[in-house]
Amino acid sequence: MSKRLLILTPNPDHPSHHGRWPYVLDAYREALAGLDAEIFDQPWSQPISEDYDLILPLVAWGYHNAPNSFVGAMTAMGAAHRRVFNPPEIVSWNVDKAYLHDLAEAGIRIVPTLFVDQVTDAEIARAREDFGQKALVLKPRISAGAKNTLIWDGEALDGFTASDAKAVPPVGPAMIQPYMPAIASEGEWSLIFFVGEFSHAVLKTPKAGDFRSQPDYDANLRAQTPPDEALRLAQACIDYIGRDRLLYARVDMVRADDDGFCLMELELIEPDLYLTYDLEASMRFKDAVEQALHVGCGCHG
Template structure:
């Protein structure tokens, strides 16, 4: 008889749905980076698209490379729900991952006292919504973004009057990324610090702070992703930034998260506002800190022993 206890563990990393190619196109390299970080761990590493049924047993399933989920959010949530129903050991847990798909989760954080960028949530951006947001926020420059999106897709700064102006300016395929968000969306005041200082990303493993990266957009841009040539560097975060990140992590529950990235920007009063809490497939910026890969590996090893997939949770 085979002694299963003596066999190496099996880890499954979820990858993009091939029917909805990721616009990044670099996920295989990201997967390789995770494999490298987990080298030496007592486990075999497997991968498969999140959209395919899971036919085998795994000790741990990681949604870490499940890019493109925003292209088919209902299917993705359905896949997560099925994994939860089958009592798969998914970490971060399926219900937390599903909650994190729609950026309206920010409303839950705000209601719990976590400071977010002031946000008007709307079912579809209209000129009336824009006028209301400008009145509420006291400024003309607004950020329009879909409630379900990734990689700054369809996110734009809007200072014009009628939204029809923007639609008439769409001339080529590249410009279509700057179209008015369709469907549920968010309107926020543009935060000037995103251009001058940049966006802070604080990384946590099993609820503990690991490292932080400051992402400063290239001149004339506001997008802080590496895809848009932003400048990234590891820095010690300001105490106020760390405190905000910890309040967001505490809202979920530190023992409920294998990994998390907390994105924020400095407000005009010098404090910080949460931009996003990335719990599905964030770039964890392992290469920017010498010990980050080891901390990530340790977190995965601990998760294989005790997965925080209990039924009690704070999100809804």
Template sequence: MTQIAVLTPDPTDKSYIGRWPEVLTRLTATLEGTGATVSPTPWTDHTEDASGLAAYDLILPVITWGYHRDHGRWLKACATWTEAGLPVANSASVLGWNSDKAYLARLADKGVPIPPTRWSDGVTQAELDAAFAETGSPVLIVKPTVSAGAFRTLRLSRGDALIDAPEGAAMIQPYLKSIETEGETSLLFFGGRFSHAVNKRPVPGDFRIQMQFGGLYTAVTPDAQAMALAQQVLAAIDEPLLYARIDLARDDVGAWVLMEAELIEPDFYLDHDPANGAGFAEAVKARLEA
């Protein structure tokens, strides 16, 4: 029988303990529909020795939430899995580069529109002041390039003091007002095919759209411009992907821009998928048959 491993968080990381088991339950039900046996296993058990994963026909890193808190260990794991030639999907090389949001700069170089971004090796008050002057924006977002779930993300107004700045590499962007009014839209692709889309809005007064901060999620039909941008992003990545979540928002002139291309551990929002995960199951089955 086909054996699939689903990589899960470090057991010592309690930050997502109330959420990820629900996602695992949905994924397991979908994957078992392919006739496979599904086994969850912490990714942190396989960072230096890949032998514990060698027997699996497919390894899905789709619930490795929290990897950003131990990024060096994550990169070591990706190198270990690559060297072992494990059937990881998305590939371990993709898992490595996608874990640092500096990839957005490379996509921008290929013509993908992203919000104006200032890249920093370590944000200072002087650099923040320069970003306000450069962008003319009254509000900026500051966040680490290695982050997830709004980890250490700051929303700062002109004149605010920089307190609890992210350590190390970071990005500074104008705050998009549309996040509060229209939210962010995620387009899900399985095996390169569009599956469904979800709009995510923050609660009034907040800017964080994540569910743990009260984000409101609704299934939507993306417009032609959003779909075209998502396809442009996938073409710019130009690597085989079992799954991808393309997060978009509108800039201050109403054009769609890429916020993130989530290729590691995205929530697929299968509870908002009209097909109940059938597209993901079909993509997994095709991957196994290949």
């Protein structure tokens, strides 16, 4: 008897539902072709009324637009003992980038970060003193796709102007970090794991004059063999969560001035897994999902 697999998609009440997610969903369906399972999809914001052998939040775009509702939906799935991979408690923890503090406390090297309740001129001055440089990155603690993320080397924030509505200072809980020059010169490394094992890596270099490494901003993406130290950092992140508790993960990092690496983000909700950049990535993804469907692993709701 075929298994039943549910992939969560964006909330129809938010802008992400009008984006390119259907193409992403189609790509996952294509990667999973031949799997002995029926594949369904529905918005994460709607109650789940049927039984499924496995639920993937892989296309739950826009969760950052209603984070409390999203965490509530994950909590409800966990309470109902639904098999959600990655597990609801891990997904909920990953919503707020304050999780970086937990990783740093565990000895994992992150980009130096000042967590603030609100970005103010006083907090910017404090960050500049702490980090010893003027150029800072301002970003919300809950966000996606570089929304409200920008480099700031100006003076008073009330003099800020921008032509891009996405590139305005964050409002509410935020992070202030030193700008890492390697983002522009080398790029951001993304290391992808399936069931706790390294699959492939992609190096994402922003276009000239930009710092955003997403394909949406015309960054240059290509598959690369990661440096050993980058792989060790990524593996430490996976080990912190527990290799048997993760179906998929993307570890984003940047090279520091000392040639080491700093974690930028640990993406465990709906990351782009860059399946098309490695010839065998789709097969490894399919094998991971098949294992979760038929064998199971430590990740459960």
